[in-house]
Amino acid sequence: MKKIRIEGIKLSEELFQLNILRHFHSKDTLRHFCRILASNKINIPFLSTAYFGEEVQLVCCMSAEQKAKVQDLINAEASLGGCVEFIPSTGLLSVYPHKSDVRVLGLSLFALGRARIPIHGLASSLSALTLVTDYGRLDEAAEVLQEYLELPPGQRPFRPQFRITQSEIVKGR
C-alpha cells in the first residue's frame, strides 16, 4: 500500500467529549444545548451531528478544563436528561490537507481500526480531516497513521504552541 503524502498532523490539547444519542426534538435540542454553552462562554472546537427524522445524534468536544462546568450545566437541564454521555479524556488529530481524497479517509480508518485505536468522532473541514480518539492514545494514533500517510521529511505531528481565547463579543461597534 503506497503512502499518501500529507503536509501535517496537528494534535489538540486534552478535551472531553459529550455525546447526545438519538434524542427527539432535534431542532430545539441543538439550539438549546448550544445556547447554554455560548451563554457560559464555552467554545466547541469539534462538533459532528446528523439528523434522523426528528432525532438528532451529536458528538462534540470541549476543553478538559471546562468538563466539570459543562457537566453541571447539562445535569441541570431536565430536557437533556438520559440522552447525554460523557467521554472524559479525548483529543483531536487533524490530518491535512485531505484534498477531498477518499483515500485519506480510508487509510485513516484502516490504520486506526487495525491498531484498535477507538474513533469517537469524525469531521472534515475545508482542508483537514479531524478524528477524535482517547487523549492518552493521541501520540500512538499519530504514529500509526504515519505508516500510511507520509509527512514531509523532518516534519513531526505537533501541538499548537499558541492559544487564542475569546473573552467576549462586543456587538454594535
Add this chain to the structure above:
Amino acid sequence: METIAVYWEPRIKTYGFTKVRGLSLIKFGLSSAQMSEAGLELWRLGDAGVEFYLILGQDLGGQGLSMQMLIRDQWEQKIVECVEQVISREPGGVINVIPSVGLIHFYGPHFGDRYGIADTVFDALAKGDVPLLAAGCSASSIYLVFPEERLSESEKILSEVFELPGS
C-alpha cells in the same frame, strides 16, 4: 502562549459562504470491527477518483461510528456498493441515501477558538424553520447540509446573522 481576544462586531465576520448543489448524503453505521475493512474499501475507491465534500462520524456508544458522507451524486452508486460489501456481513447493516441535498460551508477568523458560532448557526436555522440534515464544525470551518430546495432560503437566513465580505 495564550492570546486573549475581544471581537467587536455587530455580526460575526466570515470569509464568505460556499454553496454546492447536486450532492447525495450517504448514511451508514460501522462497528469497531468493520472499521479497518471499510477503510480499505474506501481507500480502493480512491483509484476511481472518488472525492468527498464532507465526512462526519458520531460515536455509537463505544460500539463504532454512525457515518455520513457527502458526495457528488455521480459517486453514489460506487460508495453504496463499497459500503455494502462491508456492512452486509453483519446483521442490521443499513445504508440510507438522501439524494438532492445541498451544502453551505463557510469559514471565519479564529472560528476554532471562539464560542457562540454554533449557537448563532443553530439558533438562526431553528428560527427560520429550515430542516438541517447534518452539520460539522472542525478546525475553522462550519459545514451545513440541507435539502437542496431549501439551500437559498438557508443561505439568506445565515447571511442575516453572519457578515459576508463586501456586505
Add this chain to the structure above:
Amino acid sequence: MSDKQLILVVDDDPDLVEAVCMKLESEDYRVAKAYDGVQAWEKIKEEKPKLVILDVMMPNKNGYQVCDEIKQSPEYKDITVILLTAVGEAVTTTRYMHRDGITTLADDFIPKPIDLDKLMEIVKGYAG
C-alpha cells in the same frame, strides 16, 4: 513553465491556507502552501515564489524569523513578504503585539482577522 506568478501561503491554520489559496487561484495566481516556518523555508528554496503571505504566530519557526531570514538572504531578499500579524486591534495581550508588523523587514502587513479582498489588493499591488 507558466507565466502566472507563484504565491506561497504560510499559516498553521490549514483552513485559512486553503481559503487564501482558493481566492488566489480564482485571481489566476499559482499557489504553494506551507504550514509552519520550517516548511516555509523549504518551499521558498524549492519553488522561489514571487511573494510570500506569512503568518506571524506559527510553530517551529515564527513568521518574524522567517521574514528576517528571507530579507537577509542575498538570494531571496527580493521576494515580497506580506505578514499576517496577530489578531490586530482585537488582541488585548500577546507578546507579538509590540512589533505589529511595522518594525520588521516585511514589505507589507495585514492584521488578522484578514479581509481577503484587501489582501488580494495588496497582493496585486506587488505581484501584478
